[in-house]
Amino acid sequence: MALAYDPLFIASERSALDAPPSTPPPPMILTQEDLKRIAAYKAVDFVESGMVLGLGTGSTARHAVARIGELLRQGKLSDIVGIPTSKKTEEQALSLGIPLSDLDAHPVIDLSIDGADEVDPGLNLVKGRGGSLLREKMIEGASKKFVVIVDESKMVKHIGGSRLALPVEVVPFCWRFTAEKLREVMEGYGGCEARLRLGGGGERGEEAFVTDNGNYIVDMYLEKDMGDLNEVSDAILRLPGVVEHGMFLGMASTVIVAGELGVKIKNKHSSSCF
Numbered sequence: 126m127a128l129a130y131d132p133l134f135i136a137s138e139r140s141a142l143d144a145p146p147s148t149p150p151p152p153m154i155l156t157q158e159d160l161k162r163i164a165a166y167k168a169v170d171f172v173e174s175g176m177v178l179g180l181g182t183g184s185t186a187r188h189a190v191a192r193i194g195e196l197l198r199q200g201k202l203s204d205i206v207g208i209p210t211s212k213k214t215e216e217q218a219l220s221l222g223i224p225l226s227d228l229d230a231h232p233v234i235d236l237s238i239d240g241a242d243e244v245d246p247g248l249n250l251v252k253g254r255g256g257s258l259l260r261e262k263m264i265e266g267a268s269k270k271f272v273v274i275v276d277e278s279k280m281v282k283h284i285g286g287s288r289l290a291l292p293v294e295v296v297p298f299c300w301r302f303t304a305e306k307l308r309e310v311m312e313g314y315g316g317c318e319a320r321l322r323l324g325g326g327g328e329r330g331e332e333a334f335v336t337d338n339g340n341y342i343v344d345m346y347l348e349k350d351m352g353d354l355n356e357v358s359d360a361i362l363r364l365p366g367v368v369e370h371g372m373f374l375g376m377a378s379t380v381i382v383a384g385e386l387g388v389k390i391k392n393k394h395s396s397s398c399f
């Protein structure tokens with residue numbers, strides 16, 4: 126996969142690829158990790174000193190948090206306050222010396238940067254395959270601007286189109302009951318299989334995954350396009366055992382997609398490439 130990116134930009138991140146100044150850099154083969162980093166760095170271009178920042182969670186957001194830490198260390202950014210969307214991100218940000226706070230102290234956030242599991246043509250998202258959807262939705266929903274960073278593999282024709290999980294955070298109390306209710310509700314929207322997410326412990330990871338909020342995740346595997354996403358969202362949220370779901374509808378102001386042909390920036394009302 127040879128890409129139309131500035132090779133020096135990538136090489137600066139991969140010292141092993143540094144070429145002597147007189148020779149042109151070799152054509153770059155970019156990994157998915159490179160694409161995530163490129164999208165993340167582009168998003169950090171939106172960050173200005175003095176901002177309150179929502180710090181996302183996941184393998185893509187991790188690059189953005191690292192970059193913010195780097196720019197702070199270099200003195201290119203100052204007076205940043207980070208609001209982490211998970212305990213994991215909190216740990217990373219603390220290790221980088223990024224000053225942190227929370228929504229109680231900063232109920233309005235200037236800019237949030239986060240990855241996504243799926244992005245549809247209307248910039249609706251699936252998030253939460255890392256289990257952080259509730260805090261992400263609270264923080265990103267309180268943001269004046271929400272910039273989503275993805276590699277092109279995350280683009281789908283419709284939500285659920287990857288056939289991977291659409292996560293729903295549920296209270297542990299009688300989760301089977303809630304999972305069954307979810308399955309019943311989704312019968313009206315093309316159907317789904319609803320499975321408790323495991324991996325929370327045990328010799329073979331057979332225990333339930335527990336979120337930062339002490340809840341479980343039921344992963345829904347959709348059969349087809351659900352249709353009216355706002356209607357599905359309302360129906361899911363009406364179930365008493367449901368805390369939140371991983372559809373982020375109309376929340377992204379900008380999506381930065383790093384792919385084979387370069388970086389695309391899609392704004393809510395228009396899109397551009399460069």
Ligand SMILES: O=C[C@H](O)[C@H](O)[C@H](O)COP(=O)(O)O
Binds near residue numbers: 183
């Ligand atoms: O709970 C996890 C978050 O919603 C992540 O932002 C999402 O899963 C994307 O993660 P990644 O960048 O690792 O694909």
